[in-house]
Amino acid sequence: MANQAKPSTGEQAKQHALAQLRQAILGGEMSPAQRLVENELAEQFGVTRASVRAALIDLAGEGLVERIPNRGSRVRVVTVEEAVAITECRMVLEGLCAAKAAVEATDDQLTELAEIGTAMGKAVADGEPMTYSGLNQELHAKIRQFSGQQVAVELLERLNAQLVRHRFQLSLRPGRPQQSVNEHLAMIEAIRARDPQAADAAARAHLASVIDALRE
Amino acid sequence: MANQAKPSTGEQAKQHALAQLRQAILGGEMSPAQRLVENELAEQFGVTRASVRAALIDLAGEGLVERIPNRGSRVRVVTVEEAVAITECRMVLEGLCAAKAAVEATDDQLTELAEIGTAMGKAVADGEPMTYSGLNQELHAKIRQFSGQQVAVELLERLNAQLVRHRFQLSLRPGRPQQSVNEHLAMIEAIRARDPQAADAAARAHLASVIDALRE
DNA sequence: GCGAACAAGATTGTCAACGATTTCGTTCAC
DNA sequence: GTGAACGAAATCGTTGACAATCTTGTTCGC
Numbered sequence: 001m002a003n004q005a006k007p008s009t010g011e012q013a014k015q016h017a018l019a020q021l022r023q024a025i026l027g028g029e030m031s032p033a034q035r036l037v038e039n040e041l042a043e044q045f046g047v048t049r050a051s052v053r054a055a056l057i058d059l060a061g062e063g064l065v066e067r068i069p070n071r072g073s074r075v076r077v078v079t080v081e082e083a084v085a086i087t088e089c090r091m092v093l094e095g096l097c098a099a100k101a102a103v104e105a106t107d108d109q110l111t112e113l114a115e116i117g118t119a120m121g122k123a124v125a126d127g128e129p130m131t132y133s134g135l136n137q138e139l140h141a142k143i144r145q146f147s148g149q150q151v152a153v154e155l156l157e158r159l160n161a162q163l164v165r166h167r168f169q170l171s172l173r174p175g176r177p178q179q180s181v182n183e184h185l186a187m188i189e190a191i192r193a194r195d196p197q198a199a200d201a202a203a204r205a206h207l208a209s210v211i212d213a214l215r216e
Numbered sequence: 217m218a219n220q221a222k223p224s225t226g227e228q229a230k231q232h233a234l235a236q237l238r239q240a241i242l243g244g245e246m247s248p249a250q251r252l253v254e255n256e257l258a259e260q261f262g263v264t265r266a267s268v269r270a271a272l273i274d275l276a277g278e279g280l281v282e283r284i285p286n287r288g289s290r291v292r293v294v295t296v297e298e299a300v301a302i303t304e305c306r307m308v309l310e311g312l313c314a315a316k317a318a319v320e321a322t323d324d325q326l327t328e329l330a331e332i333g334t335a336m337g338k339a340v341a342d343g344e345p346m347t348y349s350g351l352n353q354e355l356h357a358k359i360r361q362f363s364g365q366q367v368a369v370e371l372l373e374r375l376n377a378q379l380v381r382h383r384f385q386l387s388l389r390p391g392r393p394q395q396s397v398n399e400h401l402a403m404i405e406a407i408r409a410r411d412p413q414a415a416d417a418a419a420r421a422h423l424a425s426v427i428d429a430l431r432e
Numbered sequence: 433g434c435g436a437a438c439a440a441g442a443t444t445g446t447c448a449a450c451g452a453t454t455t456c457g458t459t460c461a462c
Numbered sequence: 463g464t465g466a467a468c469g470a471a472a473t474c475g476t477t478g479a480c481a482a483t484c485t486t487g488t489t490c491g492c
Contacts, residue, residue, distance in 0.1 A: 053445095057270055089312070089371060
């Protein structure tokens with residue numbers, strides 16, 4: 001059971017525990033609403049309870065775990081309503097990023113986006129939903145990056161981390177990639193055309209569609 | 217110098233320290249970039265270093281303090297560029313909230329907004345910038361609240377907390393309230409008219425104007 | 433048999449002391 | 463006089479133990 005990774009020198013124990021825990025939660029190794037007992041985690045990661053504690057406080061700030069005073073921590077479960085609310089926020093923030101990216105991105109970066117677009121088309125045509133899901137992530141990440149809007153990037157990464165479980169469920173839905181790919185291509189085209197308004201509209205339209213899909 | 221408040225029973229030491237520290241930072245009692253030494257704060261608040269430490273980790277998650285490994289914590293300074301980026305995010309998020317508030321708010325709540333609007337007009341006419349600033353805060357808070365968008369509310373409160381220093385500086389600028397009040401009234405009118413698109417546009421226009429003012 | 437008081441176990445919150453790292457002032461060689 | 467090496471002070475990171483709190487299972491009275 002011991003999941004011990006090397007406590008390599010120079011790496012602070014707390015950051016070690018933080019990385020391990022975050023990875024475990026994001027990787028889906030923790031069941032939803034699972035209790036996170038400080039002592040168990042400390043032994044599992046080979047660090048002291050204080051380090052685990054600090055990591056848990058950090059993760060609570062990121063919204064990945066829920067801490068109740070004197071009653072411990074657990075993996076936070078995101079209801080469908082919350083997922084919708086989160087995606088609404090993503091909608092406007094990614095719209096902002098797309099608009100800024102349309103203005104700020106270099107020509108090389110626009111080429112990168114185009115390449116991801118063709119790869120996405122291929123993945124859908126080949127019927128590889130997992131590949132598509134990865135490209136999806138990559139595309140959104142690159143658009144965020146190219147916008148140069150650091151604050152929005154941080155907010156979006158925080159929000160995205162809370163959606164791991166829902167995203168999984170969504171990308172495996174039959175027919176979903178086929179619809180989604182066109183919306184993504186529209187975003188890419190608008191950004192490559194350096195049209196901020198169109199980029200914002202395309203990003204919003206895409207995430208509005210995601211919201212519809214989330215609601216089933 | 218001892219700022220000791222009662223360590224009232226039932227109140228956890230960490231939360232006590234957290235509240236004290238947050239208030240001190242938001243209240244402007246800490247100079248920008250001031251070093252926050254754990255031992256000093258522990259003695260000042262009458263709690264142990266571990267509690268102060270936990271509080272500092274929390275505040276770092278909120279973006280109010282900056283923590284550098286092995287080198288301590290300090291009050292985070294928000295540059296003008298960062299303030300602009302934060303306000304850009306506020307722009308789209310408050311637009312979302314205004315649009316949702318236009319749909320979701322009850323008639324009673326719309327009346328509350330109208331009352332704040334008239335009070336703002338009076339404060340400007342009477343030349344009371346501090347009263348106006350308070351009403352400003354109150355108006356934005358109420359619109360957020362009425363939107364029912366809990367995720368956006370939390371993000372906006374976090375972002376707003378980082379702007380205390382800049383907000384201060386801005387509201388005392390001569391002529392600024394006069395321009396700002398009209399934008400606020402436009403927002404209120406759009407929401408009262410239950411027009412989501414107009415509400416979004418008005419909120420964005422207002423914060424775009426704030427961005428211009430921030431850049432001087 | 434049922435519910436409330438009680439006690440034992442588990443878990444988190446707090447504490448004081450120790451060890452590691454960084455910073456800053458001093459000294460020494462050139 | 464300048465710069466690097468050294469060392470002391472300050473501060474953060476970590477540790478193990480103790481206290482407070484909550485949960486759970488049991489017992490007692492009715």
